Amino acid sequence: MIPELGHFVLWLALPLAAAQALFGIVGAHRGSASWLALTPVLARAQAWAVLIAFLSLAYAFLTVDFTVLYVAANANSQLPWPYRLSAVWGAHEGSLLLWALVLSGWTVAVARFRSGLPDAFAARVLGVLGLISVGFLLFMLMTSNPFTRLLPAAVEGRDLNPLLQDPGLAIHPPMLYVGYVGFSVAFAIAVAALIEGRVDSAWTRWARPWTLAAWVALTVGITLGSWWAYYELGWGGWWFWDPVENASFMPWLAGTALLHSLAVTEQRDAFRAWTILLAIATFSLSLLGTFLVRSGVLISVHAFATDPARGLFILAFLVVAVGGALTLYAIRAGTLAGGSGFALMSRETLLLINNLLLAVACAAILWGTLYPLFADAVGAGKISVGPPWFGLVFVTLTAPLALLVGFGPLSHWKRDEPRRLLEGRWVQALIAVAAGAALTWHYDGGIGTLIGTVLGSWVIATVTIPLARYLPLRRVPPRQLVGMTLAHLGVGAFALGITVASLHSEHRDVALRAGERYELSGYIFVLESIRPVQGPNYQAQESSVQVFAGEDMITTLHPQKRIYLVQQNPMTEAGIDAGITRDLFVAMGEPVGEGRWSFRIQVKPMLRFIWGGALLMALGGLLAASDRRYRRGEVVSA
Amino acid sequence: MTPARKQRLILVLMVLAGVAAAVTVGTFAFRENLAYFMTPSDIAANAPPQGTQIRLGGLVEPGTVRRESGSVEVSFMVTDGATELEVRFDQVLPDLFGEGKGVVAVGSLDAAGIFRADEVLAKHDENYMPPEVAAALAQAHENATGTPVPDAEAGESEEGGT
Numbered sequence: 001m002i003p004e005l006g007h008f009v010l011w012l013a014l015p016l017a018a019a020q021a022l023f024g025i026v027g028a029h030r031g032s033a034s035w036l037a038l039t040p041v042l043a044r045a046q047a048w049a050v051l052i053a054f055l056s057l058a059y060a061f062l063t064v065d066f067t068v069l070y071v072a073a074n075a076n077s078q079l080p081w082p083y084r085l086s087a088v089w090g091a092h093e094g095s096l097l098l099w100a101l102v103l104s105g106w107t108v109a110v111a112r113f114r115s116g117l118p119d120a121f122a123a124r125v126l127g128v129l130g131l132i133s134v135g136f137l138l139f140m141l142m143t144s145n146p147f148t149r150l151l152p153a154a155v156e157g158r159d160l161n162p163l164l165q166d167p168g169l170a171i172h173p174p175m176l177y178v179g180y181v182g183f184s185v186a187f188a189i190a191v192a193a194l195i196e197g198r199v200d201s202a203w204t205r206w207a208r209p210w211t212l213a214a215w216v217a218l219t220v221g222i223t224l225g226s227w228w229a230y231y232e233l234g235w236g237g238w239w240f241w242d243p244v245e246n247a248s249f250m251p252w253l254a255g256t257a258l259l260h261s262l263a264v265t266e267q268r269d270a271f272r273a274w275t276i277l278l279a280i281a282t283f284s285l286s287l288l289g290t291f292l293v294r295s296g297v298l299i300s301v302h303a304f305a306t307d308p309a310r311g312l313f314i315l316a317f318l319v320v321a322v323g324g325a326l327t328l329y330a331i332r333a334g335t336l337a338g339g340s341g342f343a344l345m346s347r348e349t350l351l352l353i354n355n356l357l358l359a360v361a362c363a364a365i366l367w368g369t370l371y372p373l374f375a376d377a378v379g380a381g382k383i384s385v386g387p388p389w390f391g392l393v394f395v396t397l398t399a400p401l402a403l404l405v406g407f408g409p410l411s412h413w414k415r416d417e418p419r420r421l422l423e424g425r426w427v428q429a430l431i432a433v434a435a436g437a438a439l440t441w442h443y444d445g446g447i448g449t450l451i452g453t454v455l456g457s458w459v460i461a462t463v464t465i466p467l468a469r470y471l472p473l474r475r476v477p478p479r480q481l482v483g484m485t486l487a488h489l490g491v492g493a494f495a496l497g498i499t500v501a502s503l504h505s506e507h508r509d510v511a512l513r514a515g516e517r518y519e520l521s522g523y524i525f526v527l528e529s530i531r532p533v534q535g536p537n538y539q540a541q542e543s544s545v546q547v548f549a550g551e552d553m554i555t556t557l558h559p560q561k562r563i564y565l566v567q568q569n570p571m572t573e574a575g576i577d578a579g580i581t582r583d584l585f586v587a588m589g590e591p592v593g594e595g596r597w598s599f600r601i602q603v604k605p606m607l608r609f610i611w612g613g614a615l616l617m618a619l620g621g622l623l624a625a626s627d628r629r630y631r632r633g634e635v636v637s638a
Numbered sequence: 639m640t641p642a643r644k645q646r647l648i649l650v651l652m653v654l655a656g657v658a659a660a661v662t663v664g665t666f667a668f669r670e671n672l673a674y675f676m677t678p679s680d681i682a683a684n685a686p687p688q689g690t691q692i693r694l695g696g697l698v699e700p701g702t703v704r705r706e707s708g709s710v711e712v713s714f715m716v717t718d719g720a721t722e723l724e725v726r727f728d729q730v731l732p733d734l735f736g737e738g739k740g741v742v743a744v745g746s747l748d749a750a751g752i753f754r755a756d757e758v759l760a761k762h763d764e765n766y767m768p769p770e771v772a773a774a775l776a777q778a779h780e781n782a783t784g785t786p787v788p789d790a791e792a793g794e795s796e797e798g799g800t
Contacts, residue, residue, distance in 0.1 A: 235732075341642065343645060344648055344649055349649065352649070353656070356653055356656055357656070360657060360660045364660065364664050381674055382674065382675035382693075383672050383673065383675065384672070384673050384675065384693060385668070386671035386673055388671055389664075389667055389671035392663070392667050393660070393663065396660065397660055509728065509729040509730045510710060511708055569733065569734065570734070571733060587730070589730035589731065590730075592707070592709065593707035594707050594708035595708075598710045598730045598731075599730070600729075
């Protein structure tokens with residue numbers, strides 16, 4: 001019964017979403033007060049329907065109802081209950097339902113906090129969100145129904161992919177989706193503004209906390225994904241420039257540019273058209289990401305789903321959504337011009353450079369990701385673009401960003417003097433060179449290490465200046481300033497982490513038997529024993545590896561090689577000792593004869609700076625989003 | 639030219655210079671970072687120059703996985719049904735590597751014509767076959783028998799079960 005209920009309310013959500021779109025957009029056009037009042041009610045009803053559908057599927061998983069095809073394919077009676085829950089979004093159909101649920105959540109939030117906006121504008125925003133809901137609900141009902149019955153019922157389920165049976169991956173997709181889908185609010189605001197033909201600083205002010213919230217979630221989601229890949233999938237790698245990773249990174253880059261561009265539009269009423277375009281681009285890249293991942297067009301370690309019908313549908317949806325928004329933009333772009341002028345040396349220019357670099361980086365990654373698809377489509381052979389290319393382009397474009405980020409918060413709007421900006425900066429330059437040189441010497445690095453660590457230290461030294469100026473004033477600095485400073489500190493930590501972890505990680509694959517030892521980067525790894533252990537739905541061989549630094553034992557690692565009973569797939573669980581300055585990593589390969597097993601041993605310095613930096617960025621975004629001036633609700637025109 | 643115009647011109651030129659620099663760096667390095675996907679038959683027909691990075695795809699020929707006993711060094715034959723090629727690798731193999739299973743090896747040919755892999759990728763789960771491997775197997779099957787394979791799943795059935 002429950003699955004039928006879920007299926008029914010999912011169908012019910014479709015006309016509700018269509019009505020939400022109709023009443024919102026047409027109601028605002030006709031100026032009908034009753035239609036405008038009805039829009040948020042419809043939005044809430046639609047959200048309830050999707051929530052009930054989601055809970056129905058969750059119920060089917062918790063009760064391991066094998067009459068539901070999707071449950072039988074992705075769960076097993078031996079699966080522990082937290083993973084039964086996360087199995088809801090463990091594959092294609094359920095992850096789309098999660099997508100729709102998250103979209104409903106954002107829609108309801110907009111309906112709840114719309115008081116700062118004119119009614120007609122809020123209704124248009126909800127209407128555009130309704131259109132996106134229609135697209136996704138149709139997609140699900142036509143091609144990917146999670147409630148399809150399996151009759152007769154399966155005796156036992158096929159179980160969740162063992163790779164996904166992990167706490168990191170259980171929460172990674174929801175976070176990622178909250179971010180991806182959250183950009184739909186900025187998109188809806190931009191489209192609503194285009195329909196209205198008016199862009200003012202009021203709605204940019206209103207859009208900023210929403211964009212920040214989505215960006216924070218996406219930042220955390222990507223970080224979790226990278227962390228998961230490190231300990232579960234990648235044999236110690238943390239970023240592969242895999243197309244699916246790129247699919248989440250492109251909206252992040254565009255979203256970061258959007259945040260900075262929104263600041264200019266809010267404060268100075270400049271960059272209007274560009275901000276609108278970025279809002280459209282950011283969500284379009286989120287949709288493109290969904291298309292790339294869900295259509296199976298990519299040759300990727302992540303591509304779980306492969307079905308051309310789904311790919312065609314979502315491609316059509318992408319074309320309609322992006323094409324529609326861009327057409328609207330083309331029609332209205334002429335009315336968007338204006339805003340106040342600024343001098344060559346000004347905060348506007350610095351933010352323009354920021355946007356330019358982020359946009360070009362995003363475009364380059366888009367090119368590298370799609371090029372193999374184009375080449376294949378025109379019969380030029382099956383090609384892949386090597387990760388080193390992405391790394392080179394990304395580093396080349398972000399190095400100037402690191403150089404300039406410190407100046408942004410120090411500069412004046414409209415007009416500034418280079419002399420004023422540079423005055424006294426030798427202090428930070430000295431700190432940066434000293435810190436960079438010390439790190440380079442410590443890791444015995446070359447010119448690459450020196451450049452990266454000097455830049456990272458420079459960012460950390462310069463971005464804290466505005467906050468430091470509050471110290472003698474004995475006043476609490478505004479949250480937005482604290483947030484921005486934290487986020488930029490995160491950029492510095494990230495730069496340090498990437499530089500040192502990429503250039504100075506040591507990795508060896510060796511064969512060891514119990515009692516043998518191996519030395520790497522000053523650490524001695526001693527294999528104590530290998531013994532079998534029994535898990536709830538797997539069997540494993542577990543090693544005990546003691547790690548010494550000189551005479552002192554630091555830790556004992558317990559990497560495992562698991563065989564999951566249902567799918568019979570082997571899985572590697574690495575043994576990791578995390579530290580601020582270094583990670584020690586040991587993973588088991590396989591028996592290689594003479595009583596030996598193959599092992600992968602790694603020492604990765606400053607790895608945690610990468611994720612720590614990303615989390616600092618997210619924390620900063622969270623603080624900035626909760627700044628008082630966004631919470632007051634009233635709209636003040638600048 | 640008014641000072642405002644002049645400033646705007648400088649800004650536009652800066653933007654153009656920045657984009658041009660990025661595009662130059664990007665395209666300059668692009669070619670040498672491209673890796674072509676090839677099957678053993680492709681390599682037999684038209685061997686790439688020694689040292690050129692390629693992605694070799696096919697099935698691991700059953701019974702050909704050989705180890706230096708007690709060491710991580712391993713060698714195996716990759717086949718597309720028509721031709722086979724020896725691959726050597728000195729790192730830990732991925733979890734889903736196995737005889738009769740699909741594999742992609744990234745690396746280059748050495749002077750002896752042996753493929754030296756820097757990286758070996760195996761199927762992500764038992765349902766998933768890299769599309770390029772499936773296509774290569776279907777092509778080899780068609781060349782050998784003269785009849786096309788009904789669908790790409792045919793590659794899967796040649797595995798002989800897991």
